Structures are given as C-alpha cells and as structure tokens.
Amino acid sequence: MAYDLQLTHVHKTYDNGTPAVIDFNLDVEKGEFIAFLGPSGCGKSTTLRMISGFESVTSGDLMIRGKRVNDQLPEKRPTSMIFQNYALFPHMNVRQNVHFGLGVKGIPRAEADRKVDGILEKLGLLDIAEMPTARLSGGQRQRIALARSLVVEPDILLLDEPLGALDANLRKSIQNELKLLQRDLGITFVFVTHAQSEALALSDRIVVMNAGRVEQISPPRELYTRPSSQFVARFIGSNTILPGTVKSCDGEVVMLDTAFGPLAGTNRAGIDAHTDRKMSIVLPAEAVDLLPEDMPDAEIRADFGSNTIPCTIERLQIVGHIMNMVVRFDDGQTINVEGHVDKYRNRLKAGGRAYVAWRSRNATVIDQ
Template identity: 60%
Template sequence: MIYDLELIKVGKVYDNGTTAVADFDLMVRKGEFIAFLGPSGCGKTTTLRMIAGFESISRGDMMIRGVRVNDTPPERRPTAMIFQNYALFPHMTVRRNVGYGLEVKGMAKRERDEKVARMLATLDLEDIADKRPDRLSGGQRQRIALARGLVTEPDILLLDEPLGALDANLRKAIQNELKLLQRNLGVTFVFVTHAQSEALALSDRIVVMNKGRVEQISPPHQLYTRPNTPFVANFIGRNTIVDGVVRAVNGEVASVETALGLLSGALNGTLAPGANARVVIPAEAIEVVADGPGQAAAVGARSDGNVVTATVQRSDVVGHISHLSVTLPGGRPLALEAHVDKYPPGAFLPRNPVLLAWQAAEATVIPAA
C-alpha cells in the first residue's frame, strides 16, 4: 500500500548535539486528519517542518506518495503549509494572496484566475476578494490562509497551530469549518496543536509526542480512554493515577495492590504478577456516593470492588458542570467534575465522607514506566 505520508525512523539532531526528534515512525493514509499533540518543545513543529522541507532530516526516510523526499526542496514537494500567523501579504488583496502560490509556479493567468475563483467560492471569500487582509477579522484571515494553501492542490496540507491566534468562540467555529472542509476535499491534513480539545475534536488519529519521541498514536477515543504510557495518562484528560503492584491478571483485567486497596482495571500492555503498575481512572468514570452503613459493600458489589473512601472539601457549580474537591486517604487531593445530573448541587457537603467507585472496564492498568 502506498501512503500519502510515511516517516521511517525519522530523526533530527541539531549541530550542538541536541536531539529534537528521534525514531519517528508514522504511516498516513490518503484523506486522514492527523494531529501532532504535545507540550512545548516536544518536537511536533520540528517534525512538521521536516515534512514541509524547511528542516533537514538527520536520519531516516521521509516518503510522500511512495517517493523519498529527504533532499527535495520545499517548493518541489506536494505539500502546502499554513503558519500560526498566516503569513499573508498585507499589500495584496485577498484574491492575489490566494493566487500567489500559483503565480510563483508560473501558471497561466486564465487558469490561475479560474482556480482562485473556485477556491474563494469554496471558502465563502468572494465578498472580500478585493480587500486587503490587514483590514479583516481573524477568522477571515484564517480562511484566506487555508485558501492559499489549498488552491495549489497539495497532496498534504500542513497546519502549524493555525487556530492559536483566535479567541475561544471563533476558534470553535473555525474548528467545525476546518473538519467539514477537510472531509469534503479529501485532502490529507497534518495538524500541530498543543490544545487537547482541538486534537480530540478534529483528528482521525493523534500522535502524542514527548521530548522528541512518540508516546502513542491512536484514534481520539482510544487515546482518551486507553493511554499506553504514564505520560499520556497524565497529559490527556483528567485522570486519577494510582501506583501499585500487580497481584493477578485475569484475561483482560488486572488487579493491583495500592495504598488505596486492591483496585482493578483493563490491562493495557504486558504485565505479570509482581510488576509495578499504574491504575488510570478517568474523572468521568468515577461515581460519587454518600458514605453510610453498608454502603461500601453495596457500592463495591456493583463496581467490581473498586471503592475508595474520601472526604469532600468543596463543591461548586459552574453552569451545568459540578466541581468536587475531595481528599483521599493519606491526604491526596482529587478534583472531579461532571454534569450536575451526576453530582447534584448540595448533594455533597464539605467535610462529609463519600465513596468513589468505578467499573474495572472504565479504568486502565499500564506499566509504571
């Protein structure tokens, strides 16, 4: 199978010996929306620039549609890149900005004008085609940058945090437009972001990076519910992570002895009894019940024995979301949030004892390192 993009043990080492990216393996099918996600300095933008040809590759191979492009200059690669600041020419009209790449390629004016007109119509930019971008809104400038990238008909569109400069409401609106546009055009998108919500909402698969290395490549739901490593468990979502030692493995469920008692979860990785492990419990999976006589046994019976005592410290409601702050045995604080239907206002008062419970299938047991 020929992939739109294939990275084979790709690495980047700077002249001072610093490793920016190491052993990056990735295969991207045509029409996929891939997000690179990770903290600042993890190597995601460096990888995007290597795909574009703006950064050299120190080792490994970069393939686009089955062709090795390690030494191919940016202008000869079937890619287009959109930067966070959009890099639009303020002295040019929207129409000229969109057609600039075609002009550089030497395309005949008639054909260029036809392509630009179609792209302006596709992105609803016809009404502002003769205006200059410095007089337009952030959302309009973002669409102009998209139009300029897409009009050259690239095999792969590279986007370096293109929504970072937008306010929250506009960012959400543009997210919806971006995903719909990508699906309609069928162009492969590779998208760099540090915002989890963007990656989870937009992408078909997410590449989580940390210190130049890939931690996990998974579809959004799998990444959120089944982290492979402690870094992903800490970085994605709102998880409670409890260290312990594996006591038993029964099929796909592992039981782990922890400071909070014997806890269980779905096994993700290779673990045997005696191995150090971590139980990862998503905040959404945790049921909170007021403690009382016989409650622990009743709750444990319906939650695979996963019951932990806690004390409420604070309870707040913001809009339709309830926020609970509790303290676990040993003094560890824990923040929980859920819809008010799950944690009703006034149901959990400060200093009251509660029970936290979850199903084993909703937790994940991973190797400790």
C-alpha cells in the same frame, strides 16, 4: 496499502548534536486528519517542517504517496503549509495573496484565475477579494491563508498552530469550519497544536510527542480513556494515577496492591503483568462514580468489587447540567470528579464522606 504520508525511523539531530526528533514512525492514510500534540520543545513543529521540506531529515525515510522526498525542495513537494502568523503579504490584496502560489508554479493566468475564484467562493471570501489583507480580521486572515494553501491543490495540508492567534469564540468557529472543509475536500491534514481540546475535537488520530519521541498514536477517545504511558496519562485529560504492585491477573484484569488496598484495572496494552511488577492504575475522571457513605457495602461490592477509596467531599459546584466535585483521599491527595447533576443532586454534600468507585474495565493499568 498506499499511504499519503509515511515517516519511517525518522531522526533529526541539530548540528550541535542535540536530538530534536528520535525514531519517528507514522503511516497516514489519504484523507486522514492527524494532530501532533505535545508540550513546547517536544519536536512536533520540527517534524512538520521536515515533512514540508523546510527542515532536513538526519536519517530515516520520508515518503509522500510512495515517493521518497527527503532531498526534495519544499516547492517541489505536493504539500502546502499554513503558519501560525499566516505569512500573508501585506502589500497585496486578498485575491493577489491567494493567486501567488499558482504564479510560482507557473499556472497559466486564465486557469489560475478560475482556481482562485473557486476557492474564494468556497471559503466565502469573494466579497472581500479586492481588500488589502492588513485591514481584515483574524478570522478573515485565517481563511485567506487556508485559501492560499488549498488553491494549489496539495496532497497534504500542513498546519502549524494556525488557530493560536484567535480568541476563544472565533477559534471554536474556525475549528468547526476546518473539519467540515477537510471532510469536503478529502485532503490529508497534518495539524500541530499544543491545545488538547483542538486535537481531540478535530483529528482522526493524535500523535502525542515528548522530548522528541512518540509516546502514543491513537484515535482521540482511545487516547483520552486508554493512555499507554505515564506521560500521556498525566498530559491528556484529567486522570488519577494510583501506583502499586501486581498482586494477581485474571485475563486482562490486573489487581494491584496499593496504598488504598487491592484495586484493579484493565491491561489493554498486553504488558507482562507478573506478580510484584510495579504498575499504576490510570483512572479517567469520567470513569469515577462518587457513592454516598451510607450506601450498602454489598451493593457497592456487587457493582465495583474492591475498587473503592474512602474520601471527603471538599467542594460541589453546578455548572449547567454538570456537577463538578473536588474530593480528598485520606492521604491528602485531591481529585476532580464530574457527572450529570441529576445523578448527584441531594445525594452528596460538601464536607460529607463518600467513596470514589470505578469498574475495572473503565480503568487502565500501565507500567510505572
């Protein structure tokens, strides 16, 4: 298969010997929307800058459409990059800013004007084409940065936290526009963000990074519901992590001995779950059922087996059609549970006793 972008055993080590990116491997198909997600300093922006050519590769291969580009200058690569501050020229108007990249590439004036008009129209910027960029709103400036990057018709568009400077409402609006634009153009997008909601909403796959290494590469839902490491389980979503030791296995279902008794989850990663191995059950908030204390024990076991933990309901709060609940285990640990208000209305009350319960297929077993 021909990929738009490939990184194979890519490393980046700074001159002082500090490793920034360690053994990064990724194959990106044409038209994919890929998000790099992780805490500050994890290496995601450094990786993006290596793809763009603004940062050198210490070792490994960086390929764009089958061609090794490790030593190729940024302006020679079929990529375009949008920075968080947009890097617009304040002394130029909108049209001049968008035209700039075509001039650098030596595109004839008539052809360049046609391309500029086309992208301005697509992004709804024709009405402000002659205005200075310094007088425009954050949303308009973001669209201008997009237009300037897309007008050169890159194979890959690189975006380094481009929505970070926008307020929440505008950010959501631009997210929707960005995804629709990407689907319309069919261009490969590589997007760096520290905001989980952005990565989960926009991308086809998410690369989670930690301390320079790739922790997991998965589609958003799989990443959210099936984390493959302790870091991802703690970093993504709202998961409860229950440590224990392996007691038994039945196919993919692994039973652990835990502080709360025997509890089970699913071993999707195919880990060697031998007896007495230390592992953990990762329990997403969405996988949890909260059962009233007076529910018949036979009914509970028929649905959930041994996967129940007694708890006390600390707080109930209704937000629209969702009920948010905070519950406390007997060891003092608290977790968040949420569900549709119709499911829990009049069944539970603050201060009352209940059971946290889940089905084994909805929980993931990972290594400690």
